[in-house]
Amino acid sequence: MPESKKILEVKNLKKYFPIKKGKYKEGQPAVKAVDDITFDLYEGETLGLVGESGCGKSTLGRTILRLYEPTGGRVLFREEDISKKNKKEMRKLREDMQIIFQDPYSSLNPRMNVFNILAEPLLAHGIFKRGPELEAYVKDLMDRCGLPSYYCYRYPHQFSGGQRQRIGIARSLALNPSFVVCDEPVSALDVSIQSQIINLMKDMQEEKKISYIFISHDLSVVKHISDRVGVMYLGSMVELADKEVLYQNPQHPYTKALIAAIPIPDPKKRKELSVIQGEIPSNVNIPSGCKFHPRCPFAKDICKQKEPAYREIQKNHFVRCHFAGEFE
Amino acid sequence: MKKKQNIILENGEHIDVVGPWTLAWRRFKANRIAMAGLIIFLVILVSVILVPIILGIDVNDYDLSSTNLAPSAQHLLGTDKQGRDVFFRLFLGGRISIFVGVLAAAFTVILGSIVGGVAGFYGGRIDNLLMRFTEVVYSLPFIPMILAVSFIMLWVPQEQKLLVVALIIGALSWPGLARLVRGQILTLREQEFMQACEALGFSDFSKIFKHLMPNVFSLIIVNATLGMASAILTEAGLSFLGMGVQAPTPSWGNLMNLARESQIFLNYPWQWAPAGIMCLLTVVSINLIGEGIRDAFDPKALR
16 A cells, blocks of 8 residues: 555664663664664554564564654654654654553553543543543443443453453554554464454554554464565564565565464475574674574675665565575 | 442343452451451550540649559559559550651651652662662661660650651651662563553653552552551650650650669559550551551462
């Protein structure tokens, strides 16, 4: 859907966590969790983000929302640079950009009942005052998220994981945001519950035209929900393309390996799973040149010396590899 | 917050809505030892308030013609060497002791939770500064400090003396609580619901008072009860040494102080022993309540 309007532009975004205490200074040793990432997000679109644990997916999501202060680069939301906003302007903007968390247990305050959890954002932003209208809105919201409205005076500890995640989603959607970062919203849930939650999120998207950034390490979930998919490795975006293109014709060796590692639910077609060699390197001492070269089966000398550019090999297909497009 | 304890559905189903407070109270009620403590404490509290009123005697009433009398129907616990009714002084003293305990505990809780809360929430330099200050106060030797300060404060008029005692005890006891609260807030701050607060654009005020404080409340309550018990003991110790509440105002401490005279200690045990027993009962019952509350709020408790 690249024809529709851009809602979010991420430009050379960086987030480094210094190893020493205090603020990051140029040249210090640091964990480069998000290292020079650029992409756009369109209205009503879902962008999947995949990668191994520790590759910076969640950090990227949170830095975009400015829950972490970016080290460098810019995030434009509706063509406005959010890193320049002050506290008050940022608070206003939060109505429009939300996050759904991974852990349905720690993301809800155990001392608040569901009604208060859902009503508080509305009260804090002055959208409703206490009264029957607020009550009706919250009950309608619960209804849409598949929570019976008589649950509203219950507390988080009285719910199951899936129901808690519904509460978390309802809370994020209470303010009617147009952009939501979904930080592994289903990875803590049973498979049967996963599909319910994903369908709920899709319904909400259709209803309200929400744009999602969907972070996950589960390639099949991402394939199901996304329009485009980005693959991250050690803080960098190594490949970004429409989902059909990415799954049918991956260009980066890392993406190829990831897709080859998806288990096939058919014993006859089952083959030896190809496993990527080696361990993910530390993101403090990042390998020279291409970050993936120590584990790459196709690595040549140039990969050790020169960092590949992030280039568009076809329309809307970005790859960060010297030999992209040259593999068979 | 709406008080809706029970919701009845259209199909007649009954739904029991249990908040964390109700749940804690239920657990507390099931704990017999804690309930015994609560009942003992309530009895002491009520009698300490009512008995002096019913007897209708003035603190300064004395009768030099009837000194050191043994317990009788007229003077349930006899009289002391100024001919004052010991029974009356016991309960009036209890009132003072418990009042000092409550005041000192309140002072500890207010200072401790503000310092700990601010340090934990803002972190960084503020945390560093506040915690170093806390450590300085923490490392002051308790008893010598209290003796020194109350000696300096001897000029304070009699009526305000007990306020001073409570303030000193509070001012020296808050660091322990401040550290606990800070530690708790530090762990809570990293929970995802605090990030959700940030993402939803809540103010710092709402984050602290709606999200963090309710989660450390149980800790603070437990500490306040236990702190109250120890403040009562500290006041008793101070008064016993003559540095606390001054005569003629009685307190359990300065009633026990009478035992320092060997004459009284040997011949008139009714003048000092009841104060010791009451003090013991109060402190034990408060401690039982405190531990009951701790168990009641512990989500991992089996009950």
